[in-house]
Structure formats: structure tokens, C-alpha cells
Amino acid sequence: MNKFSTGRPQWTQWGGLNDIQRNRTLSMNTHANEFQFGDLAGTTNIDMRASGQRKGGRVSFASSNRSYQGRVMGSYNSGILSNGWSYSVLMSRRFGEEGFQDATLYDANSFSASVEKQINDKHSLNFTGFYTPNRRGLSNAITQEVEDLKGRRYNPEWGYQNGDKRNVRIRTIEQPVFMLNHYWDINENISLNTNVGYQFGTLGTTRIDNGGTRRIQGPNGEDTYIGGARNPSRVYWQKLPSYFLQDPNPTTTDLANAYTAQQAFLEDGQFDWNAVYEANLNNAILGGNSTYILKEDLVDDDLIQFNSVLNAKLNDRITLNASVDYRSLNSENYAEVADLLGGQQFLDIDFFADENTQAIGSAVDVAQSDLRNPNRLVVEGDRYKYNYEIDVEEYNAFAQAQFQYDWVDFYVAGKFGQTTYQRTGLYENGYYPGEQSFGEGEELSFDNLMTKIGGVFKVKGGHYLDVNATYIQKAPTIRNSYSNPRQNNMVVEDLKEVISTSADLSYIYRSPIIQARLTGYYTKIEDETNVGFYFTEDLTGFNSDNASAFVQEVMTGIDRQHIGAELGIEAQVTPTIKLKAAGAWGQHTYDSNPNLYLTSQDFGTQKIRFGSGKTALKDLKVSGESQQAYQLGFEYRDPNFWNIGITSNYYSNAYVSPSGLVDSENFRLDLDNQEFANFDPDIARQTLKQEKFDDYFLFNAIGGKSWKVGDYYIGFFAVINNIFGENYITGGFEQSRKANYQNRTEDLNRDKPLFGNRYFFGRGTTYYLNVYVRF
Numbered sequence: 107m108n109k110f111s112t113g114r115p116q117w118t119q120w121g122g123l124n125d126i127q128r129n130r131t132l133s134m135n136t137h138a139n140e141f142q143f144g145d146l147a148g149t150t151n152i153d154m155r156a157s158g159q160r161k162g163g164r165v166s167f168a169s170s171n172r173s174y175q176g177r178v179m180g181s182y183n184s185g186i187l188s189n190g191w192s193y194s195v196l197m198s199r200r201f202g203e204e205g206f207q208d209a210t211l212y213d214a215n216s217f218s219a220s221v222e223k224q225i226n227d228k229h230s231l232n233f234t235g236f237y238t239p240n241r242r243g244l245s246n247a248i249t250q251e252v253e254d255l256k257g258r259r260y261n262p263e264w265g266y267q268n269g270d271k272r273n274v275r276i277r278t279i280e281q282p283v284f285m286l287n288h289y290w291d292i293n294e295n296i297s298l299n300t301n302v303g304y305q306f307g308t309l310g311t312t313r314i315d316n317g318g319t320r321r322i323q324g325p326n327g328e329d330t331y332i333g334g335a336r337n338p339s340r341v342y343w344q345k346l347p348s349y350f351l352q353d354p355n356p357t358t359t360d361l362a363n364a365y366t367a368q369q370a371f372l373e374d375g376q377f378d379w380n381a382v383y384e385a386n387l388n389n390a391i392l393g394g395n396s397t398y399i400l401k402e403d404l405v406d407d408d409l410i411q412f413n414s415v416l417n418a419k420l421n422d423r424i425t426l427n428a429s430v431d432y433r434s435l436n437s438e439n440y441a442e443v444a445d446l447l448g449g450q451q452f453l454d455i456d457f458f459a460d461e462n463t464q465a466i467g468s469a470v471d472v473a474q475s476d477l478r479n480p481n482r483l484v485v486e487g488d489r490y491k492y493n494y495e496i497d498v499e500e501y502n503a504f505a506q507a508q509f510q511y512d513w514v515d516f517y518v519a520g521k522f523g524q525t526t527y528q529r530t531g532l533y534e535n536g537y538y539p540g541e542q543s544f545g546e547g548e549e550l551s552f553d554n555l556m557t558k559i560g561g562v563f564k565v566k567g568g569h570y571l572d573v574n575a576t577y578i579q580k581a582p583t584i585r586n587s588y589s590n591p592r593q594n595n596m597v598v599e600d601l602k603e604v605i606s607t608s609a610d611l612s613y614i615y616r617s618p619i620i621q622a623r624l625t626g627y628y629t630k631i632e633d634e635t636n637v638g639f640y641f642t643e644d645l646t647g648f649n650s651d652n653a654s655a656f657v658q659e660v661m662t663g664i665d666r667q668h669i670g671a672e673l674g675i676e677a678q679v680t681p682t683i684k685l686k687a688a689g690a691w692g693q694h695t696y697d698s699n700p701n702l703y704l705t706s707q708d709f710g711t712q713k714i715r716f717g718s719g720k721t722a723l724k725d726l727k728v729s730g731e732s733q734q735a736y737q738l739g740f741e742y743r744d745p746n747f748w749n750i751g752i753t754s755n756y757y758s759n760a761y762v763s764p765s766g767l768v769d770s771e772n773f774r775l776d777l778d779n780q781e782f783a784n785f786d787p788d789i790a791r792q793t794l795k796q797e798k799f800d801d802y803f804l805f806n807a808i809g810g811k812s813w814k815v816g817d818y819y820i821g822f823f824a825v826i827n828n829i830f831g832e833n834y835i836t837g838g839f840e841q842s843r844k845a846n847y848q849n850r851t852e853d854l855n856r857d858k859p860l861f862g863n864r865y866f867f868g869r870g871t872t873y874y875l876n877v878y879v880r881f
Contacts, residue, residue, distance in 0.1 A: 122216030161185030396449025516561025547595030717771030
């Protein structure tokens with residue numbers, strides 16, 4: 107289920123199917139898995155086979171203030187009927203006008219059906235299909251200035267329209283999945299599961315496009331485009347109080363303007379739908395086009411996959427697992443006009459093609475999103491801006507032998523295969539004419555080679571040693587293989603397979619009272635690639651008029667090192683009370699200074715590098731997680747079928763995601779490519795210091811109760827997280843707009859930086875309550 111685009115599963119593709127997906131097999135880390143080789147963070151296998159579901163029905167209702175406000179779910183499993191048939195069905199709905207953050211609507215329905223026919227003692231056929239269409243309102247990272255003014259529930263992506271909250275950024279996923287499985291018990295020791303699957307459908311995200319223009323012909327027949335608009339977001343930097351306080355010695359006028367901006371933001375601070383509609387309606391009256399439209403970035407996937415898994419018990423001590431799999435993906439990627447917002451049409455050209463905000467003469471070609479269809483006027487439902495396909499083929503073969511002896515259980519496994527990508531441009535982009543953007547691009551081919559070995563040594567008396575080691579070489583993701591596939595066929599320079607080497611050692615103790623595990627691990631990940639998109643003002647080597655550009659930051663040769671230890675222990679101190687504790691200590695750092703270059707439509711096919719072409723990430727901390735976490739808690743389970751548990755959790759050593767451009771030699775160089783005259787290494791180190799987030803505690807509680815009433819089981823469980831409403835940051839990233847020593851130091855030294863780090867804030871106190879009836 108992992109996506110080629112990101113390498114991660116799209117979890118919402120099977121959201122709301124809880125009752126029918128309870129049969130799960132989790133393989134920790136790189137441990138042996140009878141279905142597949144797996145990966146560093148483990149493998150989850152979900153069994154939706156109809157005959158494997160517990161017979162009976164279940165109806166439940168949940169209430170929450172997290173992602174959604176309510177959920178209704180009903181399911182029924184027939185068990186194996188006398189004629190060899192079995193079936194399982196589920197329907198659910200999750201809904202809410204908003205979750206913890208403002209206007210994050212949730213509208214999701216889920217349907218699943220599984221039907222199985224046991225043909226005879228050896229053969230069985232199972233068909234499973236599920237469809238989970240969902241719409242979610244999104245939020246965005248904000249600066250500390252914005253959080254100070256509006257709080258952590260603030261979401262800048264919505265505004266009132268006709269008295270109702272309307273979110274600008276809506277993510278929609280409609281990707282049904284169908285699977286046909288054949289189960290063949292060849293004999294009592296050998297089984298073969300062969301399946302085919304088909305996934306298709308759309309993933310889309312809306313946003314405002316404010317580049318609408320109109321076309322005017324000059325006296326000599328030349329085209330001119332006028333119009334466009336400033337970013338209408340309420341957190342656009344020129345609308346915040348800090349914008350008016352840039353000067354170290356603000357004037358009375360500056361202070362008055364900052365106060366006015368602050369009060370306006372406090373009183374409202376939301377997207378102004380009325381303003382964009384009014385602008386478009388006025389344009390329409392004058393015969394013009396929409397200045398603003400709601401754009402939807404869409405991905406239409408068609409994925410066919412085949413998989414065959416063999417399990418053979420060769421003798422009492424040796425088991426063989428093997429599989430072959432094949433996946434073929436055609437992915438269409440394009441922008442579509444979702445809403446003209448009161449206008450009549452939209453002119454599909456790039457208004458920013460000319461730095462003087464007018465595209466005249468030869469620049470008219472550059473402005474076209476498709477030179478083969480110039481000056482196209484689009485309406486709702488039309489594709490525009492970009493349009494391309496990605497074709498992927500992947501095949502793999504996997505084999506694993508598991509051995510069981512009195513003193514040791516061990517395994518050895520290997521996998522090999524190949525992955526290919528190819529982009530086909532359906533538009534001929536004006537910045538990248540001809541084969542640079544149109545038609546089939548270069549076919550990219552990557553070898554997948556993996557091996558692992560591990561075992562559990564049974565020492566004595568409940569003492570065990572568990573050791574695992576693996577080597578994984580696999581294709582980079584699609585997202586990190588092209589510098590800007592929306593515009594061109596350009597492949598990331600020096601693109602390689604990503605290599606991961608990992609080993610872990612655990613001591614395990616099990617007794618009737620105490621269960622404990624202590625693990626140490628080491629992981630090295632090499633040759634990763636990352637492509638980021640942003641606008642920057644500070645590109646050295648350019649004159650002051652051309653130092654700004656919307657760029658693609660391409661980093662290659664990224665190495666990461668993860669070293670750490672984990673401890674988990676629980677003690678059943680009485681028949682009803684269990685104490686538990688856990689701790690994780692890690693040191694997760696970048697282990698190289700990656701190569702860095704920039705691409706942009708402003709540069710054509712040129713790749714911009716600074717100094718040595720490196721960025722100084724080595725020894726900086728990897729973001730996205732707390733590198734240390736500790737937990738203490740207890741559970742009480744009463745014989746009368748009620749339970750309660752409380753945990754205290756401490757998180758520390760989390761860091762902001764660094765900017766590659768800021769950490770490159772671009773930072774110390776002025777526009778003339780010379781080091782700043784006032785460059786001070788001590789101040790530079792302070793400016794470049796990676797931000798460490800504050801440590802925080804979270805206290806959580808869980809409890810439940812069940813009753814048996816005749817043939818029915820009735821129960822509930824409830825969870826309360828962050829009981830004391832702790833305010834904390836879950837992640838964030840450095841902005842790259844101010845990217846050199848002079849401008850970044852000045853900005854960060856302000857009381858309210860204009861382009862300070864942007865953060866994702868954790869939720870306050872949240873709850874989840876579920877009531878169910880099982881029969």
C-alpha cells in the first residue's frame with residue numbers, strides 16, 4: 107500500500123474500516139515476516155479475509171474533538187456458512203465541522219465488502235473491496251508571532267462565506283481498492299496465496315490561485331497581460347504587525363500602522379471570501395477574467411498489482427517463505443479549475459513570467475503553460491497550468507528461511523528487483539519548450555537489493571537475546587527524483603538508490619510478573635535526495651533586482667545516522683494492577699554535507715550552486731521527532747469488566763528542520779559573490795544555530811467498561827489526552843526567504859521576525875469516547 111510518490115502509505119485510503127481490519131500482524135523493525143521482506147520501521151499485514159473475521163455484528167458510535175466530531179460504524183461477519191460461503195460487510199461515517207483546529211472539516215464515508223467461497227479442502231477464493239471517500243479541511247504551519255496573537259487553534263486557511271466557515275485548502279481522497287485472493291493449501295505443510303489488486307481514483311488538494319490576468323493587444327498587435335493580485339492570505343507577511351516594524355527605529359507612523367494591523371488581525375484574521383468574489387464580479391462586469399480562482403492539484407492513479415506468497419514447512423525446524431510481486435502504475439498529475447469564485451473564465455498564463463509584471467513580445471511564449479494551446483481561457487472542470495503523467499513499473503522476488511532449534515530461532519532473507527520511472531509531459535511549458543517539457547522524458551531505472559539476518563537466542567529462565575541486521579538498497583521516491591515535474595523533464599542530478607544499513611540488539615526478560623526489553627540500535631541511511639520548493643530573496647551572484655526567485659532546492663547525497671537505546675518494562679504487581687515504564691534515547695543526526703543546487707523557471711536549464719556546492723548539515727539534528735521520550739503509567743483491570751489507565755509522558759530534544767540554502771555558502775556571500783564586509787563568525791554561528799524545541803509533559807488517561815446483556819455485549823471506552831492542556835510544538839521548519847548573513851541576522855534579531863521559523867503546534871486537551879454493541 108506504500109505510494110511510489112512518497113514511499114509512505116496513504117492511511118486515509120482505508121480509514122474508518124476498524125472493525126474489519128482487526129486481524130493484523132506486526133513485524134517489529136526488520137524481524138522475519140512471512141509475507142514480505144519489510145523495512146526498517148517494521149511491516150504491518152492486514153488480513154481482511156471473510157472467513158477470518160469473528161462471527162457476529164458490531165454497531166458503535168464515537169464522539170471526539172480531535173480530527174472529527176463523530177463516527178458511526180456498523181459491521182457484520184457471517185462466519186463460515188454450511189455451503190462454504192462467508193461474507194463480511196462494513197459501513198461507517200466520520201464527520202465534523204471542525205476538529206481541534208478551526209474549520210478543519212471532516213467528511214468521510216467508508217464501505218467494505220469481503221466475500222469468500224471455500225471451493226474444497228484445498229482451494230478458496232476471496233474477493234475484497236473497499237471505498238473510503240473523504241474530504242478534510244487542512245491547516246498550515248504558522249510563525250510564533252501569529253500563534254501569540256491568535257493561539258494554537260488558529261487556522262489561517264478559512265473565512266466566512268454567507269455566514270458559514272469555508273476552508274481554502276480541502277484535501278479529497280477517492281481511491282477504491284479491489285483484491286482477488288486465491289488460497290491453495292497444497293498439502294498440510296505448503297500453502298500458496300496468489301492475488302491481484304487494482305487501485306484507482308483521485309487525490310486532490312485545493313488552494314487559491316491569484317495570478318489571473320487579462321490579455322490586451324497593443325497598437326502593433328503585441329500581447330500584454332495585466333492583472334494579477336497579491337497573496338490574499340491573512341498571514342501574508344505584508345499584512346502582519348511585524349511588517350511595519352522592520353526598521354530598528356520605527357517611526358510614529360510605523361507604530362500606528364503596526365497597531366492597526368494587529369487589531370485587524372485580532373478582530374478577524376481570516377480569509378476574506380467576500381473580497382475575492384467582489385474582485386472577480388467587478389472584472390466580469392468589465393469583460394475581464396477572474397483574478398482569483400480555487401485551484402485543485404490532482405493526482406489520478408491507476409495501479410495494478412500481482413503478488414504470490416509461498417509458505418512451506420520443510421520439516422519440524424525449517425520454514426521457507428517466498429514471494430514474487432509486480433506493480434504497474436500510471437499516475438496523471440494536473441491542475442484543475444475547481445471554482446471561478448464568481449468569475450466567468452481564467453486566462454491560463456503565468457503572470458509572473460516577466461519581473462516587471464508585464465509579459466510583452468517574446469516573453470509571451472514564456473508565459474504559456476502550454477505552447478501548443480496558447481492564451482487558453484479555462485472554466486470550471488478544465489485542466490490548466492500543468493499536466494503530465496508518471497509511469498512506474500516494479501517487480502521483486504523475496505525468499506526467507508526460518509530455523510527453529512531448542513536454543514536459538516533464526517532467519518535469513520533476501521530480496522531483489524527493479525523499479526522504473528518515466529515522465530511524459532502533456533503540456534509544452536513556455537519556460538521549457540520542446541522535449542524539455544513535452545513528451546517522454548528519460549526512463550529512470552533502479553535496482554532493489556536487500557538482505558537481512560537475525561535470531562533469538564534462548565539463554566535460560568526467561569532470558570533472551572534478539573539480534574537483527576539488514577542491508578537495503580531501493581529506489582528513491584518519485585517526489586525526490588525530479589526537480590520540478592510540473593514544468594519539465596529535468597531529473598535530479600546524480601540520482602542514486604537509497605542505501606540503509608541497520609543493526610539492533612535486544613535483551614528480553616519474561617516472567618509471570620515482569621516483561622522487559624532493552625534494545626540498542628544503529629542505522630545509517632545514505633544517498634537520500636530531497637527536493638523543496640520556496641521563494642527566496644537572497645541569491646548571491648545576482649544583482650539586487652534579480653536576487654529573488656521561486657526555486658526548487660535540490661539536495662543529494664544526504665546521509666543520516668540514527669543511534670539509540672529503548673527500554674520497555676511492565677510489571678503485573680497484583681492480579682488487577684499493572685505498572686509500566688518506557689524510555690527512548692536517541693541521537694539522530696545528518697552524517698554528511700549534502701550537495702545542493704537550485705533550479706527555477708527564472709534560470710531555465712541552469713543549475714545554481716554556491717561556493718563548493720555543499721550545504722553544512724553534518725551533525726545537525728534530524729527533525730520530525732523527539733529524540734528522547736519517557737513514560738510512566740499504570741493500568742487497573744477490575745474483575746467486573748472495567749478498567750482505567752493513566753500515563754505521564756515526557757518529550758525532549760526535538761529540533762526544527764534546517765534550511766539547506768541557509769546552511770550553504772550563499773549565507774556568507776553578498777550579491778557580488780564576496781564575503782560580507784561585516785561578517786562575524788560568532789554572530790553567524792548564533793544565527794545558524796538549529797532551534798531546539800522546549801521539553802514538555804503530557805498526561806493521558808484511558809478507561810472503559812463492558813456488560814453482557816443476554817446475547818449482547820455493550821461497552822464503552824474513553825481516552826483523554828493532554829489532560830492539563832500543555833502547549834507544545836510538534837515540528838517546524840526554517841524559512842529560506844531571508845537566506846544570507848546580513849538579512850537573516852537582522853530579521854531574527856527583531857522582536858517579531860518577519861520570516862522566523864514556522865511551527866506545527868500540538869493539540870490541547872482532547873477526548874475520544876466510543877460506545878458499542880456487539881452481537
